[in-house]
Structures are given as structure tokens and as C-alpha cells.
Amino acid sequence: MPYRIALVLLSLMFVISIPAQALEDAPSEKIVIGFPNVLPYHAEDDDGNVRGFYIDILDAVMGELGVSNYTYMGMPWGRALKMLEGGKIHMLLAPLKTPQREQYAYFSDAPLWPTYWGFFIRKDRQEDMAYRSYKDLNGKAVGLMRAYWLPPKIKAYAEKNADVRYGHSEESNFKMLARDRLDLISSEYSIGRYYLQSLGIEDDVLFLKDNLFMAGNHYVAFSKKAVKASFAKRFSAHLAAFKKTTQFQELMKRHNMKILDVQKGDWKIVN
Numbered sequence: 001m002p003y004r005i006a007l008v009l010l011s012l013m014f015v016i017s018i019p020a021q022a023l024e025d026a027p028s029e030k031i032v033i034g035f036p037n038v039l040p041y042h043a044e045d046d047d048g049n050v051r052g053f054y055i056d057i058l059d060a061v062m063g064e065l066g067v068s069n070y071t072y073m074g075m076p077w078g079r080a081l082k083m084l085e086g087g088k089i090h091m092l093l094a095p096l097k098t099p100q101r102e103q104y105a106y107f108s109d110a111p112l113w114p115t116y117w118g119f120f121i122r123k124d125r126q127e128d129m130a131y132r133s134y135k136d137l138n139g140k141a142v143g144l145m146r147a148y149w150l151p152p153k154i155k156a157y158a159e160k161n162a163d164v165r166y167g168h169s170e171e172s173n174f175k176m177l178a179r180d181r182l183d184l185i186s187s188e189y190s191i192g193r194y195y196l197q198s199l200g201i202e203d204d205v206l207f208l209k210d211n212l213f214m215a216g217n218h219y220v221a222f223s224k225k226a227v228k229a230s231f232a233k234r235f236s237a238h239l240a241a242f243k244k245t246t247q248f249q250e251l252m253k254r255h256n257m258k259i260l261d262v263q264k265g266d267w268k269i270v271n
Helices: 002-015 053-065 077-085 152-161 170-178 189-198 229-242 246-254
Strands: 031-035 070-074 091-093 105-107 113-122 141-144 163-166 184-188 205-207 214-218 220-223
Touching: 031 053, 031 077, 053 229, 053 246, 077 091, 077 220, 105 229, 113 170, 113 189, 141 152, 141 170, 170 184, 170 189, 170 205, 184 189, 189 205, 220 229
Parallel strands: 031 070, 031 091, 141 163, 141 184
Antiparallel strands: 091 220, 105 220, 113 184, 113 205, 113 214
16 A cells, blocks of 8 residues: 555654664564454455555654564454464554553553443434433433443443443444434444444444543553563653654544544443
8 A cells, every 4th residue: 555655664764774673673574464354543455455544653653763574463452362372463442551452562651542332323313312321221222232342231231221232333222323213333433433434424324422431541452472671761761752743743634533522421331
């Protein structure tokens, strides 16, 4: 892809002066970076081309590190975590940091991007789709994704008291919501914005930002079995520095990424 090639070449300009010993802690074999297929963050098309906001960030940071021997591998989320734990992949985009995962992975000190989880509804249903407590789910048609995490208490309550419908894709859930065949759907803010724009339904659907059920950060994770801690630290330092550059701001604009201005509502935000 021309844009990715240009981005990598631009990043490499910053590492001409890096001494050879600075790369000694990088894996000697080709670095495999795993990711789940979900836009706008990262995805692989039928021709094997990868794209996304996080892909462009990784290309830039790896270029600044002087590392070019790496590849991306798309895979389901559950498999990605197991491969990271077993050292079958070196790095993973873009998990939340948890104590369990920190047992087998280093995490970048600097996050990639904030993430917010909540419900989307139709704008013309705001009056009867208020979401302030579990009871507001009673009898509602709620669209979920089996592969996505949902707070256990909310999931258990919804499955018992709401009409839960598991979609086969984010896109299908948003189409069902737009057609008024679902009352609410659970999704991540940036993922939802991507589908609202691609489906042309931004004016019809809104995100209930004042009552999130989860907010946190996406990170880069490094397998402790495949990557040295010093490399993870160096990567993290370069990531933090890159996020302060105009190049990062340009990537935000290119991918139409926005940080959500949220106020903590009636739901406790779980990190």
C-alpha cells in the first residue's frame, strides 16, 4: 500500500543515526504482530493487505526503532491471547491491561488509545431508550457480539430479562439498529463511529456516552517468552514520543479518530 510505504520511509529518516547495538535486544527472527480484525484499528483484506489506525502507529514506531523485520497476522481474539501467552507471536494489538495478562506479557507504558464501551441507540428513540440502570434493559431487544467482553453482571441480567440477540458482525448489528429491529447494541465507541460513517447512519444513531459500562486503554503487549523486557521498554518510550508529534496528529485526522469527552454517569466505569 503506497501510504504505508511512505509512512515507513518517513519514519526511517529518524533512525539513520541509531547505533547497531541499539537493536541487539530486538528478536533475531521476524517479529510477528497479532491483531483481531476490527476497524478502524486494524484489519486484513482478502488480498492480505493490512490497514488501520494502530497499524500506521506501529509502522511509524518500528521505523523509528530501526526495526524492519516484522509482519502482521490477523486472528480471532481468543487465539491471539493464547499465542501471545505461548510465545507463538511476539506482540499483540491492542489488549486491555489486566493482572492475569501481565503474568505472561509486558505492556507498553504508553497506551495506544483510550477505549470506551457502552450502548448505541436510535436518536428518535431517546425518550424510551434511557439507560440508567439494569432495569432499563427489561424487555428490550439488545444486540451483542459473542466474541466481545461484557461486564458479567450486565450480561447475566440482559440474558435473563432482555431479548438478547447475538450478531455475526458489528456491521449487521448496526444495520439492525438502524432498521429499528434492535433497541440497543453494545459496542466500542471508535468501532461504532466507523460503522456509523461507513453505513451513512451517523444522523440516525447515537452513543450513550454518559452511562458507560467500561472505559480504559488499549496497549501493545509483548510475549515474555519471545521478547526481552528491554525491547518492550524501548518500544514504549518511542511510542510515547511519537504520540507527541504532528505525524501522530495527522494519523488521527486521516482515520477520523476522536477522544470521547465523557462524564461519569450512573454506571461505574470499570478500568
